[in-house]
Amino acid sequence: MKTFLKKFLIVMMITILSLQGESLRKTGTVGYTFLEIPALAYQASMGEAVGTTVEGGALLSLFANPGVLGLQRGWHFGANYTPWLADIQHNAVGLVIPAGLLGNFGVSLNVVNFGEMTHTNTDGIILGTYSAQSMALGLTYSRQLTDKFSWGIRLNGVREEIYSYHSQNVLVDLGVYYLTGFNSLRFAGYINHFGVDSKFIRDSFKMPTILRLGLAYDFFDSPEYRLTVATELSHSSDNPERLHFALDQRFLERFYLRAAYKTSVDEDPWSFGAGLLWGKVQVDASVVPFGRFPAVYSFGIQVMP
Numbered sequence: 001m002k003t004f005l006k007k008f009l010i011v012m013m014i015t016i017l018s019l020q021g022e023s024l025r026k027t028g029t030v031g032y033t034f035l036e037i038p039a040l041a042y043q044a045s046m047g048e049a050v051g052t053t054v055e056g057g058a059l060l061s062l063f064a065n066p067g068v069l070g071l072q073r074g075w076h077f078g079a080n081y082t083p084w085l086a087d088i089q090h091n092a093v094g095l096v097i098p099a100g101l102l103g104n105f106g107v108s109l110n111v112v113n114f115g116e117m118t119h120t121n122t123d124g125i126i127l128g129t130y131s132a133q134s135m136a137l138g139l140t141y142s143r144q145l146t147d148k149f150s151w152g153i154r155l156n157g158v159r160e161e162i163y164s165y166h167s168q169n170v171l172v173d174l175g176v177y178y179l180t181g182f183n184s185l186r187f188a189g190y191i192n193h194f195g196v197d198s199k200f201i202r203d204s205f206k207m208p209t210i211l212r213l214g215l216a217y218d219f220f221d222s223p224e225y226r227l228t229v230a231t232e233l234s235h236s237s238d239n240p241e242r243l244h245f246a247l248d249q250r251f252l253e254r255f256y257l258r259a260a261y262k263t264s265v266d267e268d269p270w271s272f273g274a275g276l277l278w279g280k281v282q283v284d285a286s287v288v289p290f291g292r293f294p295a296v297y298s299f300g301i302q303v304m305p
Contacts, residue, residue, distance in 0.1 A: 030238040031167065031205035032158050034112040034134040035193050039063040039092040040080045041298035045273020045286035047260025049232040049244035051188030052177065052216035056275075056282050059302050062094040062108035062140050065190040065212075066152030067175035069104050069142030072096055074305025082298040085290065089113040090298075103143030106154075110136040119163070132162035140173075148179040156193070160200070171195040171207060184218040188232075210236040214244075226250040240264045254278070258286075267291040280304050 038044035040063060042056070050057065051065040058076035061069035076096035084090045094108040114132040121127055135158070142152030154173035159166060175190025195207045214232035228248040235241050246260035256275035263269070273286035282302045289295045 030208045031198060031200065032134065032136075032160060032169070032171075032193065033208055033238075034090075034160075035110070035136060035156075035158070035171075036208050036210070036236070037084070037090060037112070038298070039090075039110050040078075041082075041273060041284040041286040041300040042258075042275065044082075044288055044296075044298050045258040045260065045271050045284070046230065046246040046248065047244045047262045047271050048234070049214060049216075049230040049246040049260060049262075051175070051190055051212055051214040051232060052186045052230060054177070054186075056277070056302065056304075058096045058106075058304065059094045059300070061142065061152065062096070062106045062138060062154075063092065063110065064192075065175040065177065065188050065214075066106075066140045066142050066154040066173050067150050067177040067188065067190060069096065069106055069140055069152045070144040070150035071142075071177065072098070072104055074098055076302060076304050078300060078302035080298060080300035082296065084112070084296055085293055087115055089115070103141060106138070106140035106142075108136075108138040108140065110138070114162075130163040132160075134158075134160040136171075138173075148181065150177045151175070165201055167198055167200040169195055169198040169207070184216075184221065186216055188212070188214040188216075206237060208236065208238060210234055223253055224251070256284075267293060268296075 038048055043050050043060060050060050053060055054068055054071050057068050058072040059078040078094055080092040082090040090112050092110045097105040099105055112134045116129045116131055119127045119130045137157045138154050140152060140154040144150040152175050156171045158171055159168040172194045173192045178187045180187060190212055192210050193208045197204050197206055212232050212234045216228060216230040219227040230246045232244040242262050242264045244262045249257045254277050258273040260271045261269055267290050268288050271288045275284045280303055284300045286298045287295050
C-alpha cells in the first residue's frame, strides 16, 4: 500500500508540473468545461471540497474522488437536479454496485442540456430550431486495500453536440483516500478529466484536467453534534490554483448545515446547503450565489442500504 501511495503521489507531482507548464505557455484552449460544474447539491454546497467525504459520499465518489467508492457498503442509487443559469438544465444520476472482495463498481451519467435555440441563416431568416447538450457516462471501480486506504479509477465517455456537429473523447479519473491514524484526520488526492486533446470540427482543444489534494477533520464528534472541517487545494489546466474551505455541521445524526468558500473566483466564491437523513434516504439542497447573475439552486436524493 505504501508503495502504491508513493507512486500515486509521484504521478500527482508530475501532473502539477505539466499543468503549470501549460498554464505558463497558454497553448490551446480547454473544452468539455461542463465537467467543472458541480454535479451534485452536496458537492456544490461544500465548494467542491468533497474528496474526503465517506459518510453519505457514495454518489459523490462517482463524480469526484473515485477512491472513496471502495469504502461504501451495499447498493446506492441517487439523482440530482439543477436548473442552472440561462435556462440550462443540469442533471446527474448514479448507481453504486457492491462486488464483495472484488471492490465496488459505479455507473454515472452527467448531462447538461442547453435547450432549443433558434436557427437562422446569414440574412437573419429563421430556419427552425436546433439543440445542444453535453454528457459524460462514467464507469468507476474502487477497492479498499486496508482499513485506512482505498483507491479508485474512473473512465468517462464524454460527448458534446450542437446542431449536427459533435465531439467525443474518453477521460480518466484516478484517486486515493487515506485515513492518517491521527483521530479522524484523512487525506485525499485525485485527478479528474485526464486525457488526450480532442477536436471539434477543425479545432483541437485540451481537456479540463484538474488535480486536487484535500484534508478533513471532525470536531465535537458525538450523536448530538459533529463539525467537519474540510479543505482542498485544486490545480486545473485553465484556472489558477484555488483553495476550497468547507464546514459540514451534523445535528442529531439527521440534520446537516453546510457552507463553503473558495479563492480566485469572481462570481461564485460562496456556497451554502442543507441535508436531511431519514432512514435510508438522504436529501440534499444547495444554493450558490452568482453575484451579478441569479443564484443557482440544486437538489439531490440518495437511497442507501
